[in-house]
Amino acid sequence: MFITAQFDSGNIEVIEANTPDNIQLAIRKDNQSEFYQWFHFKLYGEPGVEHVMHINNAGQSAYPDGWKEYSALASYDRENWFRVPTEFNGKELIIRHSPDQESVYYAYFTPYSYERHQDLVQWAQQSIECQHVLLGPTLDGRDMNLLVIGEADDQKNKIWITARQHPGESMAEWFIEGLLSRLLDDEDGTARKLLENNVFYVVPNMNPDGSVRGHLRTNAVGVNLNREWAEPSVEKSPEVYYVLQAMQETGVDFYLDVHGDEALPYNFLAGCEGVPSYTDEMHQVGEKFKQILLAITPEFQVEHGYEVDKPGEANLTVASNAVSERFNCLAFTLEMPFKDNANLPDVDFGWSANRSQQFGADVLSAIYGIANSLRS
Amino acid sequence: MFITAQFDSGNIEVIEANTPDNIQLAIRKDNQSEFYQWFHFKLYGEPGVEHVMHINNAGQSAYPDGWKEYSALASYDRENWFRVPTEFNGKELIIRHSPDQESVYYAYFTPYSYERHQDLVQWAQQSIECQHVLLGPTLDGRDMNLLVIGEADDQKNKIWITARQHPGESMAEWFIEGLLSRLLDDEDGTARKLLENNVFYVVPNMNPDGSVRGHLRTNAVGVNLNREWAEPSVEKSPEVYYVLQAMQETGVDFYLDVHGDEALPYNFLAGCEGVPSYTDEMHQVGEKFKQILLAITPEFQVEHGYEVDKPGEANLTVASNAVSERFNCLAFTLEMPFKDNANLPDVDFGWSANRSQQFGADVLSAIYGIANSLRS
Amino acid sequence: MFITAQFDSGNIEVIEANTPDNIQLAIRKDNQSEFYQWFHFKLYGEPGVEHVMHINNAGQSAYPDGWKEYSALASYDRENWFRVPTEFNGKELIIRHSPDQESVYYAYFTPYSYERHQDLVQWAQQSIECQHVLLGPTLDGRDMNLLVIGEADDQKNKIWITARQHPGESMAEWFIEGLLSRLLDDEDGTARKLLENNVFYVVPNMNPDGSVRGHLRTNAVGVNLNREWAEPSVEKSPEVYYVLQAMQETGVDFYLDVHGDEALPYNFLAGCEGVPSYTDEMHQVGEKFKQILLAITPEFQVEHGYEVDKPGEANLTVASNAVSERFNCLAFTLEMPFKDNANLPDVDFGWSANRSQQFGADVLSAIYGIANSLRS
Amino acid sequence: MFITAQFDSGNIEVIEANTPDNIQLAIRKDNQSEFYQWFHFKLYGEPGVEHVMHINNAGQSAYPDGWKEYSALASYDRENWFRVPTEFNGKELIIRHSPDQESVYYAYFTPYSYERHQDLVQWAQQSIECQHVLLGPTLDGRDMNLLVIGEADDQKNKIWITARQHPGESMAEWFIEGLLSRLLDDEDGTARKLLENNVFYVVPNMNPDGSVRGHLRTNAVGVNLNREWAEPSVEKSPEVYYVLQAMQETGVDFYLDVHGDEALPYNFLAGCEGVPSYTDEMHQVGEKFKQILLAITPEFQVEHGYEVDKPGEANLTVASNAVSERFNCLAFTLEMPFKDNANLPDVDFGWSANRSQQFGADVLSAIYGIANSLRS
C-alpha cells in the first residue's frame, strides 16, 4: 500500500498506512495558516479489498459542518469522478472504498489542475474575441491571467467575473470553463448578442499558488484573499492588488465572484445589500437576475443562503462588497456546493464538474436578461 | 465538370454543364407533387475558377420569396457548411462560387442525412431514460420512430414534439438533436427536473421518405403531411396516422411541431389561437413560454411571424391546430429560418445547424418554466 | 415486431415475422443476377427475448461454405458491431439473439455506408498531397471517385489500389480507410518517404451502385465487375471502363485489388502467376512483399489461400491478372475474411472494421519495403 | 512583457526582459548538478513584434553540439508545437519569434507533463491486460510506476522497457505512449499475438522528480540515473534501485531503454556489444531487430550512432549494459533526436511528439519479429 499527494493540488499526510482496514491520515494546513479542508491523494492499494481511510483531523478543519452528509470523490482515470461512502463522527472523516483497480485518486472535489488552467487560458486566447492580459506575478512567481472578451468600448458594460479566490473551491474554475465555452462559441446567439454591448473581464483562477499547493483557502503566504479587498498589497495579496488595479482602469458595471460553499447543499447568490451605496435600482436588477435563473434552471434557488447584511453593515474587505461599493455596481458572490444540490440530488455524483460547467453557461443567459439594465 | 445528386436527399437536374460560367440546373419536383425548393448536389469542378450555377426554375418554386436575400450553403467536407454568394432575379437563382477544392456540395440548408437519423435514434435508445417505439412503416417501407423519454406515469405531463413533416426543413431535425442531447444528459439539471414530472414523446423525423428522396414538402406520394391531421390514412399519410394513434393512447398536454420557414428571417412561434376550444389559460401559459424564450435567447422574437388566426378560424388539418383541438392542450408550430436571424445576422454562416441545435436546447428551458402550468 | 432493410446497403425480405421464436427471412438477389449472400437489416423487437431469425435461402446463396463457422454481426449503435450466435444447417442460416435494446441492426459484415464513403473522399481531398479525380458516372448516376496521392512525376512508381469491386465485401473499404489515414498523415515517416518516389491511385469503392443497393457481388445491372477487365464497356461495366482508362493514362507499376473472401478464415494474397508475361523478377519482389507482411503482422499468412494459377492459365478478365498482363507489373488480389483470422481468433468480434483498417495501414509498410524494386 | 517558468517542467531564469529585441535568459542547472540544457517557459509579449531571446549560458551547457542546427519549439495552445528560427553562435542560443498571440510557450522539446504521465498510468491500468505496480517512492515523494502488460507466466519472455532516465528527453515518454496505445489495443493483431508469449514491463518515466523540476539529466539530488546501474541506492537513486529489484524478481529476456540524443539528428540503437557475456546469438537477434525496423520505417537507420564498445569495455553503470550483463539478455539504448531525422527532415516540426509515438508503435512490430528468438 502506498499513498502520495506529491502532485498538483495534492494534500494529505500519512500517519499510518499498513493495513487497508486502518489507514490514518491528516490534512495539511495551508502554508502559514490554520485553514485546512481540501484533500487530494492517490491510493495504491488492493483491488476488491475495502480500504478504510480515517482523516483524523477533520473535526478541527475550517468548516466541520462541511463534513456532514458529505461524500468524498474518487476516480480511477482522473476524468470521471464519483462519490464513495463517507461518514463523519464529529472528529474523523472516514472514507470506505473497495477499489476496482490498483490505484485510485480521492479528492474533496473534482480537481481542476494548473495544467488545465494553462490550457484554458491558451485556448481562450486564440479566439478573435478574446485578449489575454497578464496582470503580474504571484508570490510563487506564477502569472495572474485575465481574459478580456469583446472589443473594449466606453459605451459597453464592463462585466467582471473572478473565480477561485479560495483555491480548494475548484468548482469555481469548472464554472468558468463552462461560461467561457459558451461565451467564446461564435455560433451561440446569446454570447454574440452579449458581446455587442458588454465586455467581459474574466479571471479564471484568482489563486494559482494556493491551487497548486493544495490549499483550501489562502495564497502562498496564508492570506485569505477574500478579506484583502479593502487594502490589498503587492507583498501579501498581489492577486487582489493587480485585479483591483485593472478594475480601476476599466470600471465595473456588474461583478460576479465565484465560490464553493462547504456546508450548504445548494447553489445560491450572496448580494451586497450591506454596502453603503446600495440602491433600490440595484436591488431590482439583482432580483431580475435571480428570477431568470430560477426560471431556467432547477440548479438555482433562493431559499437557502447566507443571512443578508443589514444596510451599511457589509464587510468591505470582501470582494463583492468592495467592488460594489467602489464601482457603484451590482455585485454577487456566487456559491456552489461541495456536496450536492439538495433540490435535485444525484447519489452517484453529487454536485459535479459537469453541473458546474452547465451552471456557468446558464448564468450567461441570466446576464443577458439584465444586461440592458446595468447602467442607469 | 460533373454534377450529381445521386445520394441521400440529393435533388438537382442538370440541363447543361459544359463550362463553369454557364451551368444550367433545375430542381426536381417532389414525387407526384408540384412542390419544389430543396436542392442538394455535388459539383466536381475546377478549383480557383468561378462556377456560375443557374437554377432555372427557382421563380416557379413553392416559395419564391424564399430566394430573396437568400444565400446557398456549400461544404467541402460535408460537416462545415458556409454561405456562398447567391442572387435571385425573380426567375433564376444564381450561385457563384470559386471552389478551393475539386469537389463541393451545395444545399438549400445543411442536410441531416438518413444515416444520421438512424444514428440519432440508436444513440437515444441507449439511454436508460429513453425507450424506442416503432410506430409503423412509411409508404417506402421505412420505419416511423418515436422516442419516449421519461418513465410513463398518468400524473406526468405528456409533451409531444414532432419535426420535419416537411422534409426539406432539415433544421428541424438539427433542433431535435440539440434538444435530445440535453434531455438525455444525465448531469443536466433542467433535464433531470423535467423528467420528474413530464414524459417527452419525440418524433425526430415525421417524413423519412421525403427526406431521403430530396423532397421539399411532401411524402413519397406527394402528400403534404401538415394538411393531413384531420383525417390521416394508412394509404396516403401513414406518418400522421401512426403518430396521431400514439397520441391518442398517451394524451397530449403540450405539443410543439418544428419547422423551417422559407421566407422570414426569424425564429418564431405560431399558436393555435384559432381553434374552437382555445382558452385564456392556454394563452397565458403560451405567453409565459414566449417570455422565457425572449429572456434567455436573442435567437427568439415575437415581432415577426404569421398572422394570428381569428377565433374559430384555425385550419384543423394542420398539426398544431388539430392536436390542440383534439387534446385540448397548448400547441405551437415553431419556425426557424432558412436564411438567418435578422436580429443577429451571421454573414458567413447564416442560420445554421449549430444554432438550430442550441435553440433546441434552449427551448427545453422554456418548457421547464411552464411545465407546472400545463395541466389546470 | 418489425424488420426493415429500407436503408443504405439494406438487404432482407421478410417471409414471416410474427413471433420472436420464428422469424423467417430471405436474402434478396442482386438486381438482374443470381448472386446473393449480403444481408443487412434492422430488427425492432423485444429486449430480453430470444429472437430466432432463419435466413431460409442461405443454402442456395453464392458461397454456402461461407456460412460454416460464420457468426453474424449485430450492433445497437451502428458503430460497435459484435458477433452473435449463428448456425448453418446446410439450408438455413439461423441467428439467435436476445437484444438488450428495442432495436438492433444485423449485417453480414460491418457496413461501410455510402455517406461514409462520401465523407472519406471529401476528407482525403482536403490534403495537400491528395487530388480528387472524378472518373465518370455509374449506371445509377453515382460518381466514380479516384484519389491521387502524391505529386505526379514520370520518375515515380504508379501504385494503384482498388477496393470493393464486390460491394458486399465492405471490409475492403475499411481497409482503404486505414491505408489512407496513414498515407495522408503528414507526420507518418513511412507515408512521407513513400510519396517521395511513388504516386498512389486509390479507388475506395469500385462499385457504389451495388453498395447502396445491398448487393453481394454485382453492379446495378447484375454484372460481376471482376470478370470485366478484358473488355469493359460504358454500358455494362462503366466502373471498370473508367478505371482502366485512367490506368492507361498513368501506367501501373504495382496493383492491389482488395476483396473479402466468404469462406477462408484468413488474410491472404492471390498473385498473377498465371499471366503470360509473369517474370521471375516479379515473383521475387512479390515474395519480399509477403515476407515483410509476415514479419510485421500475425494477421497475414501464406499457408491458406487460392490455388496458384499454372503458367499462362490466368483468367484475364479478372482485375489483378488483367492489370498485371497489360501493364507488365506485379499485381495481387488481397483477400480478408468475413469470419475471422483463424490464427488469431477473436470470439467476440471476429475479423472487424478496426482490424481491416490496421491491416490497410500495415500494408503500406510492406509497399515501402518493395518500392525500390518495382521498376527494373 | 513577462516570462515565467513556474509550472511543470519549467526552466528559465530571466536576466533582463525589458524590450522584445533584447531578452536575456539563462537555463537553470539541475539541482545539485552542473548539467543543464532543457528549457521551458512562457512568454507574455506583443503579438506581431519580433522577440529576440538570448539564452546566454547555452555555450556551457551539457551538449553544446546539441544547439547546432537546432530549432526551438513553440506553441500557442500547448498541444501543437512548431519550430521557430533559432541560431547558435557558440555562446548564446538566440530564438527569434514574432508571436501571433499574446502568449507563447517555448521548450527544448514538446513537454510531456506529469499530469499527462498520471493520466497515462491510470488509463493503462484500466485495461484487463495491464496491471499497475507501484515500486516505491522517489526522493521528492513521487511514486515510481511500473505497468505490467500480459499475464505473467514463466514460459513467456520478459520484455522490459524503460524511458526518460534523463528527464529532459521527453520524446522518450511520447514514444512509450505510442507503444502502449498499440500494445493495449485489443483489436491490434500484433499486440494480441505478442501477449500470447511475452509479458511487457514498462516504466513510462524513470525520473518523475527530474521531469517536474525541469531537469535535463538528473534526479532530485543531481544524480545521473544512467550511471547508477552497477550499485543503485535507495538514498541517491531509488528510481534505479526499485526497477532493478523488480527486474530481479521477473528476469529479463529483452531490454530497451529509451532516450533522446541532443546532437545526432537520427534515430538509432546503441547495443551492448561491450559487455563481457555478449554472444553471437545476441548479435544476430539484434541485427534482425534492426533489419525489421529498417524494412518498415524510414525513421530508423544504422549508419549514424555511437561508436560500438569494444568487447569487454562496456560501461556497466549504464542501464542497457548492466541489464544485458546481469540477465544475459539482448539490450539496447534507443535514441531519438531533439532536432530532426536528417533522412526525412520536416522543416516545420522537426522530430515531434507524433513521430515519437509512431516510432514507439513501430518498434512493437520489430519486437514481434524477434520474439521467438529471445530465448535460446
Ligand SMILES: [Ca+2]
Ligand atoms: Ca485572441
Ligand SMILES: [Ca+2]
Ligand atoms: Ca433505452
Ligand SMILES: [Ca+2]
Ligand atoms: Ca487536395
Ligand SMILES: [Ca+2]
Ligand atoms: Ca488492469
